[in-house]
Amino acid sequence: MEIKIGMAKTAKYANEYCGDTCDLAERPHGGISAIIADGQGNGLAAHHTSSWVVTKATQLIGDGARDGAVARAVHDYLYAMKDRKVSCTLTVISADLESETVVISRNSNCPTIVVTPEYESVYDDEVAPIGVHRHMKPRMYEVPFTPGMLVVSYTDGIAHAGRKHTGHDADFEKIMEIIRKDTAEDVDYIARSIMEYALFLDKEKASDDMTVVVLGITEDSPGAKIEELKAVYPF
Amino acid sequence: MEIKIGMAKTAKYANEYCGDTCDLAERPHGGISAIIADGQGNGLAAHHTSSWVVTKATQLIGDGARDGAVARAVHDYLYAMKDRKVSCTLTVISADLESETVVISRNSNCPTIVVTPEYESVYDDEVAPIGVHRHMKPRMYEVPFTPGMLVVSYTDGIAHAGRKHTGHDADFEKIMEIIRKDTAEDVDYIARSIMEYALFLDKEKASDDMTVVVLGITEDSPGAKIEELKAVYPF
Numbered sequence: 001m002e003i004k005i006g007m008a009k010t011a012k013y014a015n016e017y018c019g020d021t022c023d024l025a026e027r028p029h030g031g032i033s034a035i036i037a038d039g040q041g042n043g044l045a046a047h048h049t050s051s052w053v054v055t056k057a058t059q060l061i062g063d064g065a066r067d068g069a070v071a072r073a074v075h076d077y078l079y080a081m082k083d084r085k086v087s088c089t090l091t092v093i094s095a096d097l098e099s100e101t102v103v104i105s106r107n108s109n110c111p112t113i114v115v116t117p118e119y120e121s122v123y124d125d126e127v128a129p130i131g132v133h134r135h136m137k138p139r140m141y142e143v144p145f146t147p148g149m150l151v152v153s154y155t156d157g158i159a160h161a162g163r164k165h166t167g168h169d170a171d172f173e174k175i176m177e178i179i180r181k182d183t184a185e186d187v188d189y190i191a192r193s194i195m196e197y198a199l200f201l202d203k204e205k206a207s208d209d210m211t212v213v214v215l216g217i218t219e220d221s222p223g224a225k226i227e228e229l230k231a232v233y234p235f
Numbered sequence: 236m237e238i239k240i241g242m243a244k245t246a247k248y249a250n251e252y253c254g255d256t257c258d259l260a261e262r263p264h265g266g267i268s269a270i271i272a273d274g275q276g277n278g279l280a281a282h283h284t285s286s287w288v289v290t291k292a293t294q295l296i297g298d299g300a301r302d303g304a305v306a307r308a309v310h311d312y313l314y315a316m317k318d319r320k321v322s323c324t325l326t327v328i329s330a331d332l333e334s335e336t337v338v339i340s341r342n343s344n345c346p347t348i349v350v351t352p353e354y355e356s357v358y359d360d361e362v363a364p365i366g367v368h369r370h371m372k373p374r375m376y377e378v379p380f381t382p383g384m385l386v387v388s389y390t391d392g393i394a395h396a397g398r399k400h401t402g403h404d405a406d407f408e409k410i411m412e413i414i415r416k417d418t419a420e421d422v423d424y425i426a427r428s429i430m431e432y433a434l435f436l437d438k439e440k441a442s443d444d445m446t447v448v449v450l451g452i453t454e455d456s457p458g459a460k461i462e463e464l465k466a467v468y469p470f
Contacts, residue, residue: 055297062290234460
């Protein structure tokens with residue numbers, strides 16, 4: 001089978017720095033993790049916060065730490081370094097080959113959505129961001145690999161898109177429709193489509209930093225097993 | 236402008252573990268680095284070696300260390316941890332927004348190629364891999380950003396493809412042709428094409444682990460500045 005990950009990120013309109021950070025980390029026992037974080041506020045300070053959080057998370061994942069420990073350690077780090085004054089959301093979506101499951105660790109005000117050919121789940125239990133509360137635990141979920149599975153999450157720039165113009169949030173059902181009508185082959189297209197929907201609601205001027213992550217599990221591609229990475233980084 | 240990176244990697248035929256590792260790291264002062272490493276031997280031991288090397292490099296880059304220091308520190312780490320007994324190649328290609336240059340750090344037996352609309356350079360000076368010699372320095376090169384620029388490197392599974400069947404290495408001129416006939420927009424296509432050429436020479440059964448990295452500098456895309464990441468991870 002194949003794990004496919006697509007991510008898209010954009011900064012609040014007219015801001016040089018994006019307060020969201022996203023990254024990937026290869027897991028030493030096999031598999032890959034996608035990490036997204038939204039630092040408190042926006043601009044350079046938020047950029048540094050979310051960068052630190054994601055860099056620390058990728059370092060721990062690369063060293064083999066389990067996801068629950070990663071979220072706790074990154075929280076403790078931010079809590080100590082910023083003297084409990086700065087919050088940050090953190091969502092880690094891991095396709096773990098040892099357990100053959102997708103492990104989701106959420107400290108975010110945005111949902112994580114799982115869509116497979118058999119079922120749909122929306123994980124949106126209330127949970128605090130990291131960095132500000134003494135006692136912090138991530139919300140953890142685990143779902144077995146299924147071909148055709150899609151796991152989607154995003155930051156609140158997506159969830160609240162359009163609020164400035166219409167007074168209400170982005171239509172969650174519309175986001176679900178975008179996910180449902182595509183396949184796990186098209187993770188990058190789905191990420192891009194959700195972002196384009198949010199930008200459309202914000203009249204092409206993002207009201208906040210926006211990040212989308214889409215992870216898919218697909219059947220094998222024919223031919224040699226080729227791992228691929230692609231990045232586009234505008235400046 | 237935009238930085239685009241495409242990477243492709245495959246394991247030696249019938250090997251479960253790939254001894255090459257590749258990864259990306261966002262630079263805290265802006266820009267992005269691509270890292271490739273080829274661990275001594277192949278299979279699980281080589282996989283662990285190159286994973287450690289790349290994980291350590293991405294950690295240091297994420298913490299803001301300059302590339303020359305990264306190569307030295309990663310060498311010292313491998314030299315200490317493996318008691319100077321295990322070698323690994325390391326190539327770091329960084330598009331650095333602070334200096335607006337591409338910085339290349341090579342400890343590899345394979346060349347790094349720069350092709351722009353104005354000139355072509357092949358950096359293939361002799362340099363030792365990391366991990367085994369007390370005094371190690373990376374070969375460093377720095378070239379200013381130019382729209383249309385392509386920077387390409389690979390591991391020796393590509394350079395030596397076909398040797399098993401024909402007794403001689405892959406045709407370097409053929410690799411240059413693949414690079415020349417495409418544009419910096421198509422980094423992933425170029426990476427994939429070079430790998431497919433090498434697999435063709437090896438009769439679709441890779442004689443060694445193979446990795447290709449292609450970095451391109453392009454003009455702006457229209458619309459919002461959207462950063463994108465995509466990964467395909469077969470298992």
